[in-house]
Amino acid sequence: MLARTFLIGVMALATLPSPQVPSRQVHSFRPLLNTVPLSDEISVDVIELFEGVGAQPPLLVVQLGRLPTRSGESNPHPQPLSGMAIQVWLLRADGTSVAQRQKRSIVAPEQAGVITETTSVFFDDVPHHDVAGVVVSVDGKLYVREIKAS
Numbered sequence: 001m002l003a004r005t006f007l008i009g010v011m012a013l014a015t016l017p018s019p020q021v022p023s024r025q026v027h028s029f030r031p032l033l034n035t036v037p038l039s040d041e042i043s044v045d046v047i048e049l050f051e052g053v054g055a056q057p058p059l060l061v062v063q064l065g066r067l068p069t070r071s072g073e074s075n076p077h078p079q080p081l082s083g084m085a086i087q088v089w090l091l092r093a094d095g096t097s098v099a100q101r102q103k104r105s106i107v108a109p110e111q112a113g114v115i116t117e118t119t120s121v122f123f124d125d126v127p128h129h130d131v132a133g134v135v136v137s138v139d140g141k142l143y144v145r146e147i148k149a150s
Contacts, residue, residue, distance in 0.1 A: 032060075032128055038136055038143040041067055042081070046090070046147060048128050060098060060123040062088050062134055065116070081105055081119045087137040088121040092130045093149075099124040 033046035042064055049059045066081050082105040090098040101122040129149050136143045 030128065032131060033134065033145060033147050035065075036145055038064070038138070038145070039141075042138060043067065044134060044136060044143075044145060046131070046134055048125070057125040059101075060090060060125055060128075060131065062090065062121045062123070062136075064088070064119045064121075064136065066118070080107065081117050082107075085137070085139050086119060089135040090123050090131055091133045091135060092126065093132040094130075098126050098131070 030048045031045065032048060033044065035043050035045050037043050045061075045063045045065070047061050047063070049061055064081060064086065086103075088100070088103075090100075092098060101124065103119060103121045105117070105119045107117045131147050132149075133144060133146045136145075
């Protein structure tokens with residue numbers, strides 16, 4: 001989980017335009033939905049990512065993760081997330097959706113025979129209590145998960 005959170009922070013920093021301030025560091029994050037399975041192979045996390053002083057407003061990030069695959073398993077090369085038709089919507093309590101910024105896929109280098117792949121989708125910030133759910137379409141199959149107000 002810590003590695004996934006670190007990966008989200010790195011991706012967020014890599015995808016945003018260069019700031020005018022010399023450095024920008026991830027300050028903290030708030031999980032809105034902690035690692036919930038969508039299917040036997042894919043999980044989802046939703047977080048609010050806060051950056052350091054003088055940064056832009058927080059980001060809402062939906063991270064899809066393929067469950068780790070060990071080299072040499074019966075299916076060592078499942079279809080990568082980047083090869084799937086993936087669409088993601090964050091829904092507000094009023095039924096509207098949050099505007100999407102961009103989507104990034106990353107395959108982490110193999111470590112101890114385990115391959116990890118994630119796809120992160122970045123959304124405009126809205127108050128976290130307004131976010132009611134996430135809808136994910138993977139190759140035409142829909143998955144819906146409720147996000148409880150905190």
